[in-house]
Amino acid sequence: VEEILMASLLPEVGVGLLGLGTVGAEVYRLLVERAEHIAGLVGRPCVVRRVAVARPGRQRRVRIPSSLLTSDGAAVVEDPAVDIVVEVMGGVDPARSLLLRALAGGKAVVTANKQLLAAHGAELLAAAASGGVDLCFEASVGAGIPLIKPLRESLAADRLRLIEGILNGTTNYILTLMSREGRTFAEALAEAQARGFAEADPADDVDGHDAAAKLAILAAVAFNTPIAAEQVYREGIGGITPADIRHAAELGYTIKLLAVARDRDGALELRVHPALIPVGHLLAGIAEERNAVLVEGDACGRVLFSGPGAGGAPTAAAVVGDIIDAARNRLRGAGGRTLSAPSVRRDIHPMERLVIPFYLRLQVTDRPGVFARIAAVFGEEQVSIASIVQKSRGEVADVILLTHEAEEAAMRRVVARLRAMDVVQVVGSVIRVVE
């Protein structure tokens, strides 16, 4: 009550920024250039009061009064004129402690920090709920694609069963290049780096860490449960070859780095790995650096969201959308309006018990009887073969094998036994298949 009376007396909503990099500069620019529009939506101007940066003296890509700049994050978080703290600095520390302090001080928090949320989201949400303040993080997944609010609000009534997504633009760009132009992984990665779609150290993207963090955030919202990125099974795309992509295409599939969270009778499947996706699937056409998320619910059916999954401008649009939301709530004393649900702990469905079809590419000695020996191993491990096709001849032949649905544990036993066989030169790729 007091909060509302105070808010109605305040002429402006005060915003504090932590960070002024690519996203932070765009956020500042949007808040300034769209100030009148934003004030119309909120009912009060939203004004930047304080900005924490590593080196306040440095040249900036936006024009910003130097009086706003400080090197002290705590000064932003504790400024009484700051109502909403916007964290676009990245990294876990000191972002975590600064945001916990902001929430404890009754300030709303908007963050784009997926790494922080995927590691400490539950702690931050609990702090927001206990303080009755907003914690908004639309920009942490899929940049400007609305995902968190649709999941947390629009689809709140439904029982969601599945989140299936292409959550990393770098790997999707690399796989698109490999698929369209027959490039190797290394060539496509080099081109992605040259075009600014991949970092100098690409491990966070190509090994699936980035997608796993985003999946953890989406799944936590969709299934209303604390999930950390470490709980997500993870495989990268470094082992995918042009031959795999070619063979997959011949079979009617495209290869994507897929992120999946599925409700299995209460337990959650959480996994990020390359997958063969049928060309008619809603995610198969998502090309280049685009991201997409497919949500399946009992009532809503299969709903797809897609768009540019990265970039300063789209990320900043999502951040400022959250600032507007938090400001609207703050002026009405309605902070934390979407955080009231009790969160339920869920078991993680063990990866070994995943049941899914597999694609295998083997190099085997090309002589009579080899197929029979290979097939026998599958049979003994209860893995049913759907097709086995020799793709080349010579001393060593490429063989492509598709299984019916099989248990992951059984497939791992098959692979271990194949690796030990004298007639099997290489188990080149083992890729899960979406039906």
Next chain:
Amino acid sequence: VEEILMASLLPEVGVGLLGLGTVGAEVYRLLVERAEHIAGLVGRPCVVRRVAVARPGRQRRVRIPSSLLTSDGAAVVEDPAVDIVVEVMGGVDPARSLLLRALAGGKAVVTANKQLLAAHGAELLAAAASGGVDLCFEASVGAGIPLIKPLRESLAADRLRLIEGILNGTTNYILTLMSREGRTFAEALAEAQARGFAEADPADDVDGHDAAAKLAILAAVAFNTPIAAEQVYREGIGGITPADIRHAAELGYTIKLLAVARDRDGALELRVHPALIPVGHLLAGIAEERNAVLVEGDACGRVLFSGPGAGGAPTAAAVVGDIIDAARNRLRGAGGRTLSAPSVRRDIHPMERLVIPFYLRLQVTDRPGVFARIAAVFGEEQVSIASIVQKSRGEVADVILLTHEAEEAAMRRVVARLRAMDVVQVVGSVIRVVE
């Protein structure tokens, strides 16, 4: 302030339903079956207090206590135990007067009624804003696909330029059948009717009225301006032939009933008509009864939403999502939190001044010199031809013509002149092209 104190004393949020048809029955079922989940999200149970139906004595598809039923809509709207009025009865009257009465009485309103919103949306929004109560209508467009909230909240910071959508499932299903199986429009319509995807009287769908109403609602939200369905230029799909679809496919296009709202330097283009869409376009792959909306903004880029655009269960999920939203706001005295923006009147860009490429299918007398005479007409009207191809021979030949971008008014003059030419037997189709 008083409202909040009162709300915190209330044990439950009261819901009143107007209508108990396909959607209403699903809404009731969701509220009962998901009661615990919904109470967890809202912080209080949401309980149905009163339901208005045409004939209270009739057999229902849901089990509902007969004590809840009344034939008097006003009794629902004026029941002091009803906090949120949910309108799923359809039609303009008496829905309009009942909802205006509900809003004037300080009740939140959730409606799925696109016809009402497309005709009287501005009046209802003004009533909601002046009462400081919520008016939610997520279910009015695209059933369970989150669209209104993402446009109104998530993308609020951005300057949106374009809404481009496939907003009618019936026509998309018909065009998909025509495209995949070479059916005529009449055959495909009959099959859609047999499968329950089209009404006995299909005019509302196939003539574009339904899509125009939905576009008016989306554009009003995206561009924050009052728009009525009558302001949308409209053409149906009844004139599309299997030959058009075949020729379009040969040229690399698919034919869709497209709904477009575009900001042209402040004025709005608003149109629903068949269009040739390049097969690589984000909307080209939206098949069967699926709907999709592509939103383009300065910052967010091109964001796509797609899903089932109709059906009792998805529509009900959107309605109950809105109920949860309205209930959360109500308990915090935050009704009308998203309605504070002043709305700006916009000019409508006149259709005659639309500039777009065209596809034409003509039947002409097959003799030398005919191409030259036809081409001369285009040239005299300043319409530049991109290609002209004869598709059949005989006394009368099919000719397919593609133009570069041309003004709609010029193309209308060309068509009128072609119709008057002795060598032109038929101007079969004139279809706009998306580049």
